[in-house]
Amino acid sequence: MEITALDPCFFPAYYLQTIKNPKGKPMTTKERIKAAINSEPVDRLPFWPKIGGAYAIKWKKTADELYEYIGSDPIAFTGPVYKESRAKTRHEVKTFGIETVTEYVTAHGTLRRVCRFDEASQSEHPMEFPIKTRHDIEIMAEWFKDIKIEYDKSFRESCEAHYKSIGNAAFVAATVGSSALMHFVEWLAGVEQAHYFLADYPEETEALFAEMHRVTIEKTAVSAQYSPADALFFIEDTSTAIISPGQYKRCNFDHLKRYGEISKSFCKPVILHMCGHLKALLPMLAELPVNAFEAFTSPTMGDTTLLDGRNACPDKCLIGGTNAAVWLGGADEIFRHISNQLDKLPHRRGIFISSAGMMPPDCPPETVRVVKRRLD
Numbered sequence: 001m002e003i004t005a006l007d008p009c010f011f012p013a014y015y016l017q018t019i020k021n022p023k024g025k026p027m028t029t030k031e032r033i034k035a036a037i038n039s040e041p042v043d044r045l046p047f048w049p050k051i052g053g054a055y056a057i058k059w060k061k062t063a064d065e066l067y068e069y070i071g072s073d074p075i076a077f078t079g080p081v082y083k084e085s086r087a088k089t090r091h092e093v094k095t096f097g098i099e100t101v102t103e104y105v106t107a108h109g110t111l112r113r114v115c116r117f118d119e120a121s122q123s124e125h126p127m128e129f130p131i132k133t134r135h136d137i138e139i140m141a142e143w144f145k146d147i148k149i150e151y152d153k154s155f156r157e158s159c160e161a162h163y164k165s166i167g168n169a170a171f172v173a174a175t176v177g178s179s180a181l182m183h184f185v186e187w188l189a190g191v192e193q194a195h196y197f198l199a200d201y202p203e204e205t206e207a208l209f210a211e212m213h214r215v216t217i218e219k220t221a222v223s224a225q226y227s228p229a230d231a232l233f234f235i236e237d238t239s240t241a242i243i244s245p246g247q248y249k250r251c252n253f254d255h256l257k258r259y260g261e262i263s264k265s266f267c268k269p270v271i272l273h274m275c276g277h278l279k280a281l282l283p284m285l286a287e288l289p290v291n292a293f294e295a296f297t298s299p300t301m302g303d304t305t306l307l308d309g310r311n312a313c314p315d316k317c318l319i320g321g322t323n324a325a326v327w328l329g330g331a332d333e334i335f336r337h338i339s340n341q342l343d344k345l346p347h348r349r350g351i352f353i354s355s356a357g358m359m360p361p362d363c364p365p366e367t368v369r370v371v372k373r374r375l376d
Contacts, residue, residue: 028168029073034230037171037269037292037317039350044376046073048319048354049327049368053122058361070369073352075271075294076170078163078229081156082149082222089146104130104143111139113187131189137197137204140188144211149218156226163228173271174229176219176259180212181243181251182236191242198247213255220259224266231269231291234259239276245284253284260289271319275357277303282312296320297356298341306341306351320356327355327363331370338375 027035032046049072051063059066067074084091090105104111111130118125131140163172177183184205185194197205223232234256238248256272263270275295278285282304285293293316298305301323309318326337338353345351353375359368 030168030171030230033073033075033171033352036350036352037231037271039315039317041349045348046352047071047372047375048073048075048352049359049372050074050355050357052358054120055359055361057122059365061365066365069365071372074170075233076166076172077233078159078172078174078227079155080174080219080223081152081159081226082219083152083155085148085150086146087148089143091143099127100124102130104140106139106142106146108142109135109139111136111143126187126190129188129190129193131184131197132193134197134201134204137201137208141204141208141211144208144215147215149215149222151222151226156228160228171231172229173231173233174223174227175233175235176223177216178235178237179216179252179255179259180209181247181255182238183212184209185242186237198251209251209255213258216255217258217262220262224263224268227268229268231271232259232263233271233273233294235273237276238272238274238278238281240280241277245280248281249284253288256288256290264289275302279303279308282308286313286316290316292317292319292350292352294319295354295356297323298326298337299323301325302356305344307344310345310350315350317350317352319352319354321351321353322356324355324357324360327360327368331367331374334367334371335374338371 027043029046032042032044035042036046049070051066051074056063056066061069088107090103092103092105094101094103098117100115100117102113102115112128113126113130114128115124116127117123131137159174166172185191188194189197220232223229236256238252243252260270269292270290271292271294272288272290273294275297278293278296293309293313296302296304296306296309296318297320306318306321309316321338321341322334326334342348342351
């Protein structure tokens, strides 16, 4: 069969036949993931158990050592190729023991966020959010309005060196940020207060979102044009457990559509990290000009199977298919969970198996290795 790409950046979804690697030899990790993200043929399903700091500490090895032992296909990350500048405001970050205080300083007031480091998860969690009142929303809008994004050649050179050092051992993504609503809910106002603000002060929150969106547009444009990364990565954490489908349609969809369109104009693939309940959003997600949904989490921690995603979004790569609770079982149970999902699919193009969220430290590397070999 002759393959004709209708779009130079996106492989046609109608080509569903399973074929062998045309090169006749194993793909590199970079080649394998790139092909999966573009729904192209692969020599085997890529597999990424996401190794975080907590897992590495538990098993007394680096993430790279664990990936090599398991035989993983990891996604690595590189830094930005842009710099932020401001004329009238300041962004100050101070550390006090296990707490990090971020201050958003403007002429009309200073807002403060406090995050606390959690040893068990090796991550920070917000304990105090900066937006508490209507006036705080206006201050934060002023703070974002002052941000100017500029391409930085020295940053690009640093990213290029990092990218080259990784070689074919990983697929490399550049993290751009997140959409306004999700950042507002998770880091600026908190889930409960965010919904009160959206209902009580719609004009003020929309004005804030407009400034946040402008900044992300500029970051996306510079990253798509200058980043050496294989794809752009947006940390959305999307879930209908914290936002509604209506809010997603009203506040998220057009923003993400714009980021996808910009990236597509530079033939730069887009991956959305979406680690929550997605089933009610699938019809909208199908319309986004993006390549992949990462951390696609199966029930019961998520609510969306690989078959749900494939039926609703036939041209999107699905990175996930499991959840943390599954990985607390034995190798047979884990493999059965994955294979039961795979067996229901019409094809396996655009499927990339991962732990969805971070790999739970209580799952031994030996178990992960066995599962990976059985998937091969």
